[in-house]
Amino acid sequence: MSHLSEKSAQEYWRRNKALMVKLGIIWFIVSYGCGILLVDVLNQIQIGGYKLGFWFAQQGAIYTFIGLIFYYTRAMHKLDKEFNVEEQD
Amino acid sequence: MDLAFITYIVVGFTFAIYIGIAIWARAGSTKEFYVAGGGVHPVANGMATAADWMSAASFIGMAGLIAFMGYGGSVFLMGWTGGYVILAMLLAPYLRKYGKFTVPEFIGDRFYSDTARIVAVICLIICSVTYVIGQMKGIGVAFSRFLETDYETGLYTGMIIVFFYAVLGGMKGITYTQIAQYCVLILAYTIPAIFISLQLTGNPLPQLGLGSTLVGTDTYLLDKLDQTVQMLGFAEYTTNTRISTLNMFAYTASLMIGTAGLPHVIIRFFTVPKVKDARSSAGWALVFIAILYTTAPAVAGMARLNIMQTIEPSPGEYLKIDERPEWFRNWETTGLLEIEDKNGDGRIQYSADPETNELVKLDRDILVLANPEIAQLPNWVIALVAAGGLAAALSTAAGLLLAISSAISHDLLKSTFMPNISEKAELNASRGAMALAIAGAGYLGLHPPGFAAGTVALAFGLAASSIFPALMMGIFSQKVTREGAVAGMLCGIGMTLFYVFQHKGIMFVADWTYLEGLGSNWFLGIEPNAFGVVGAIVNFAVALAVSKVTAEPPERIQDLVEDIRVPMGSDVAHAHH
Numbered sequence: 001m002s003h004l005s006e007k008s009a010q011e012y013w014r015r016n017k018a019l020m021v022k023l024g025i026i027w028f029i030v031s032y033g034c035g036i037l038l039v040d041v042l043n044q045i046q047i048g049g050y051k052l053g054f055w056f057a058q059q060g061a062i063y064t065f066i067g068l069i070f071y072y073t074r075a076m077h078k079l080d081k082e083f084n085v086e087e088q089d
Numbered sequence: 090m091d092l093a094f095i096t097y098i099v100v101g102f103t104f105a106i107y108i109g110i111a112i113w114a115r116a117g118s119t120k121e122f123y124v125a126g127g128g129v130h131p132v133a134n135g136m137a138t139a140a141d142w143m144s145a146a147s148f149i150g151m152a153g154l155i156a157f158m159g160y161g162g163s164v165f166l167m168g169w170t171g172g173y174v175i176l177a178m179l180l181a182p183y184l185r186k187y188g189k190f191t192v193p194e195f196i197g198d199r200f201y202s203d204t205a206r207i208v209a210v211i212c213l214i215i216c217s218v219t220y221v222i223g224q225m226k227g228i229g230v231a232f233s234r235f236l237e238t239d240y241e242t243g244l245y246t247g248m249i250i251v252f253f254y255a256v257l258g259g260m261k262g263i264t265y266t267q268i269a270q271y272c273v274l275i276l277a278y279t280i281p282a283i284f285i286s287l288q289l290t291g292n293p294l295p296q297l298g299l300g301s302t303l304v305g306t307d308t309y310l311l312d313k314l315d316q317t318v319q320m321l322g323f324a325e326y327t328t329n330t331r332i333s334t335l336n337m338f339a340y341t342a343s344l345m346i347g348t349a350g351l352p353h354v355i356i357r358f359f360t361v362p363k364v365k366d367a368r369s370s371a372g373w374a375l376v377f378i379a380i381l382y383t384t385a386p387a388v389a390g391m392a393r394l395n396i397m398q399t400i401e402p403s404p405g406e407y408l409k410i411d412e413r414p415e416w417f418r419n420w421e422t423t424g425l426l427e428i429e430d431k432n433g434d435g436r437i438q439y440s441a442d443p444e445t446n447e448l449v450k451l452d453r454d455i456l457v458l459a460n461p462e463i464a465q466l467p468n469w470v471i472a473l474v475a476a477g478g479l480a481a482a483l484s485t486a487a488g489l490l491l492a493i494s495s496a497i498s499h500d501l502l503k504s505t506f507m508p509n510i511s512e513k514a515e516l517n518a519s520r521g522a523m524a525l526a527i528a529g530a531g532y533l534g535l536h537p538p539g540f541a542a543g544t545v546a547l548a549f550g551l552a553a554s555s556i557f558p559a560l561m562m563g564i565f566s567q568k569v570t571r572e573g574a575v576a577g578m579l580c581g582i583g584m585t586l587f588y589v590f591q592h593k594g595i596m597f598v599a600d601w602t603y604l605e606g607l608g609s610n611w612f613l614g615i616e617p618n619a620f621g622v623v624g625a626i627v628n629f630a631v632a633l634a635v636s637k638v639t640a641e642p643p644e645r646i647q648d649l650v651e652d653i654r655v656p657m658g659s660d661v662a663h664a665h666h
Contacts (some may be wrong), residue, residue: 004655009599013654020178031167036337038368039160045301048308054327057163058137058155058386062170062379068176069372076182077365085657089362 004085012083019075023068030064060065092468094234099472100479103273104250107266107483111254114262119516121607122259123495124359131366137264138357140271140480141488142169142348142374143282143381143666144220145227146545148274148481153453156390159324161331162389164619168344170375170382173347181358183564183648183653185367190351190359192556193494193500197564201646202571208578210496212555213352216548217489218533220353220390223545224486225534228479235459235475241535247483247530255487256523261486264360270480273601275380281470282384286389289462289601295387302506314390315395320404322441326390333614343621347549350557353485353492364656392456395463399450400439407436417460425452490530494522533631550589554581554624562632564654567647572639577632585624587618608625 004012034042039053047055081083116122129137147169155162187195192315193213197206225244235246245266254262259377279295286298290310302309311356314326331337348354357374399417410430420426427450428437440446458478461470498519503510510518555578562569563579611618641647 002655006118009651009655016654021150023174023178027171028562031341035163035167036334036341036400037110040328041531048297049302050313051311051327053220054163055300057160059168059383061167062383063373064377068174068367068371069375073180073365073368073372076368077107080656081363085655087365087656 004083008083012075012079012085015079016018016076019072019079026064027068035061092471093235093237095468096213096472096475100236100476101467103269103476103480107250108253110265110269111257113264114254114265116261116516119190119512121261122519123499123515124356124568125259125261127360129361129368131361133268134264134370135355136271136377137360138354138370138374138424139381140267140274140484141263142378142485143274143481144223144485144545145231145482147232147385147626148278148379148455148456149227149478152385152388152392153456154176155386156393156456158331159326159329161329162339162386164331164337164340164344166386167380168341169348171341172345172348172377173371173375173378175345176358177250177356177368177375179348179559180355180564181367181371184351184355184363184657185358185361185558186364186653186656188359190356191499192355192493192560194504195498196556196563196574197500197504198557199649200457200559200569200571200574201542201643202575205559205571205575205578206500206560208575209556209559210500212551212578212582213496214493215304216351216551216556217353217493218530219551220318220351220545221486221489221493221530222533222547223444224482224489225530226596227482228486229534230364231475231478231482235472240656241452244531244534246480248488248527251487251490252524252527253509255490255527256520259489260360260518261505261522263491266487267484269548270484271377273480274477274484277473277480278381278388278457279384281464281466281474282388282391284466284470285395285460285464285586286387289394291393295391296383299387299390310394311390314381314397317394317401319438321397321401321616326393332610332616335613336610336615336619338614338621339507339613340621342551343619346557346625347551347553347621349587350552350555351460351548352552353488355486355560382587388460392460395460396451396456399441399463400437407438410435410437412623413437415460420455420459421464425455426449426450427644431453431513443473467594471629486530493518497522497526516613522553526535534600538660539568547589548620550585550624551582553621554585554628556630557623558628562629564650566633567650568641570636570639570642573634573636574633576635577628581624581628582629584627585620586622588612588623592617606652 034053035057039057042053042056043051043053100285100307119171141503151165183197189195193206193209194201197203200601214330228247229240229244232238233240233247237416238314256267262471282295283293286295287293289303290298291304292298292301299310303313331340358370360368417426429447431445431447438445438447458474498515499636502518558581559578579629591607592609612623
C-alpha cells in the first residue's frame with residue numbers, strides 16, 4: 001500500500017472539492033432555483049398537467065438529487081483509482 | 090372477512106417476521122451491536138436507511154400536509170431528500186473513514202475535548218428523544234384505529250416488539266428488521282396510490298397520473314384541483330406559497346441540513362464495509378426514499394380532489410349528511426373528522442370561510458389512512474396500510490433508540506467515565522441502556538409532555554444548528570478549535586431554542602412564552618420550524634471567530650483531518666478498537 005505524498009493528497013482533496021462545488025451548484029439550481037426562486041417564471045411553461053416550477057419542487061428536484069449522488073460516487077471512484085487511494089479488500 | 094380480522098392477520102404476520110429476524114440476528118460483540126459488524130451491503134444499508142429515515146411523519150403525516158398546503162408543502166419534499174446529497178458528498182464518506190461507532194465520538198476526538206463530546210451527546214439525546222415520542226404516539230394511534238385496542242395496549246405491544254430486536258440484536262437486528270419494514274411500508278404506500286391513480290387518471294404511475302388528464306375528460310387533474318379549491322375560497326393549489334419565498338427557502342434549507350445532521354441517520358453509514366460504499370449507499374437510500382417521496386405529492390393532490398368531490402359532487406350540490414359514506418362515519422368516531430350543520434339544510438357546506446364552513450374538523454393525518462377507504466379499495470389494502478404505518482413508526486423508533494443507547498453506553502460510559510470497561514461489560518451496558526431508552530420512550534409516549542406537539546420540528550432545528558455544523562467544520566477545516574466548536578454548538582442550539590420557545594413557550598408549554606412584544610415570525614418573516622438554518626449560520630460564524638483567537642488544534646488533530654479525507658487505510662482506525 002503506497003502512501004500518498006503530501007502534494008498528491010492535497011491535489012486529491014482539491015479535485016474532490018471542485019467536484020462537490022460543481023454538483024452543489026446543480027443541487028442548488030434544481031431545488032432552491034427552479035423549485036423556489038424561479039418558480040413563478042417556470043410555471044409559465046406547462047408540461048402535461050404540470051406547471052414546470054411546481055414539477056421541479058415536487059418531482060424534478062428529487063430525481064436530480066439521485067442522479068447527483070450516483071454521479072459523485074462514480075466520479076470519486078475514478079478519482080480514487082487515479083490517485084491509487086482505493087481501499088484494499 | 091371483516092376489516093379488524095384481516096388487519097390482525099396482516100399486522101400479526103409482519104410482527105412475526107420482525108421477531109423471527111430478532112432471534113436470527115443476535116449481536117455477539119459491541120461492533121455488531123453498534124454497527125452491525127460493519128459488513129452490510131450498500132444496497133441493503135440504503136434500504137434500511139430509508140426505513141430508518143421515513144417515520145410515521147413521512148408515512149402518515151406528509152401527504153396530508155401537502156394536500157392542504159399545495160405547492161407550499163414542497164419544502165418537505167425537497168428538504169427531506171436534498172439532505173442526502175449533502176450527506177453523500179460532505180459527511181458520510183469521511184465519517185465512515187474515521188471508522189468509529191458514534192457521532193459524539195467523532196466530535197469528541199476531532200475537537201480533542203470531552204466537553205465537546207458531552208455537548209454533542211446532549212444535543213443527540215435531546216433531538217432523538219423528542220423525535221422518538223412522535224413515533225411512540227404513532228404506534229399507539231395506529232393500533233387504536235385499526236386493531237380497535239386502546240392506546241396503551243398498542244403502545245405496550247409496540248414496545249415489546251422493539252425490545253425484542255433492538256435489545257437482542259442492536260444495530261444488527263435493527264438493520265435486518267428495517268429492511269423487512271421498508272418492504273412492508275413501501276408496498277402499503279404505493280399499492281393504494283396506484284389504484285387511486287388508475288381510478289382518477291387511468292395512469293398506473295402516480296407520478297405521471299398527477300400530471301395527466303382525468304378519466305373521460307380533457308381536463309388536467311391539477312387544473313381541476315386548482316379550480317375546485319379556488320371556488321371554495323382556498324388558495325390555488327399549485328402556486329400557494331408557504332408564508333414567503335424567503336421562508337420557503339429557509340424551511341427547505343433547515344430540513345436539508347437537519348436531515349444530514351441527524352445522528353440516527355448518520356450512524357447507518359458506519360455499517361457498510363468501505364468509504365465508497367458509504368457514498369453509493371446514500372444514493373440507494375435516496376432511491377428507496379424517492380419511491381415514497383415522489384408518490385406522496387400524487388397521493389396528496391388526488392386525496393384532496395377526492396375529498397372535495399365527495400363533499401361537493403357537482404358544483405353547488407353539497408353532500409347530504411344522511412348520505413355520507415361509511416368511512417366518513419368511521420372517522421367521526423375517532424374525533425379526527427367533525428361536521429356541524431350550521432345552516433340546518435341537511436347538507437355539508439365546505440368553504441374556506443370559517444363562518445359558513447360545516448366541515449369543522451378535518452385532521453390532516455386522516456388522509457393517507459383513509460385514502461383506501463375513500464377510494465373504496467378492498468379490505469386487505471386497508472389492513473396493509475395499517476401494517477405500513479406501524480412499520481414506519483417501529484423502524485424509526487428503533488434507529489433513534491440505538492442512537493440514544495450507544496451515546497450513553499459508548500460515549501458517556503466507555504469514552505468518558507469508565508474507559509477500562511471490558512467489551513463484554515460494554516455490550517451488556519449497551520443492552521441495558523437500550524432497555525432503559527425503550528422504557529423511557531414508552532413512558533413519554535404514555536404521558537406525552539407539553540412539548541410533544543412540536544417535537545419533530547425541534548429535532549430538525551437542533552440537528553441543523555448544532556451537530557451538522559460541528560461535523561462539517563470537523564471535516565473541512567483543520568483550524569477549528571475545541572473552544573470554537575463548543576461555543577458554536579452552544580450558540581447555535583441556544584439561538585434556535587430561544588426563537589422556537591419564544592413562539593411556542595418554554596418546552597412548548599403555551600403559557601411560558603416570553604417577549605410576546607416581538608410578535609410572530611419577527612426574524613425576516615421566518616417561522617420557528619424554518620429557523621434551524623439561521624442557528625446553523627450562527628454556529629459556523631461563532632466557531633470560526635472563536636477559533637481565530639484560540640490556540641491552533643494540535644498537530645495530531647490536523648493529521649487526523651487530513652487522514653479522513655482519503656479513503657485508503659480505513660481499517661487502520663478499526664484496529665485501535
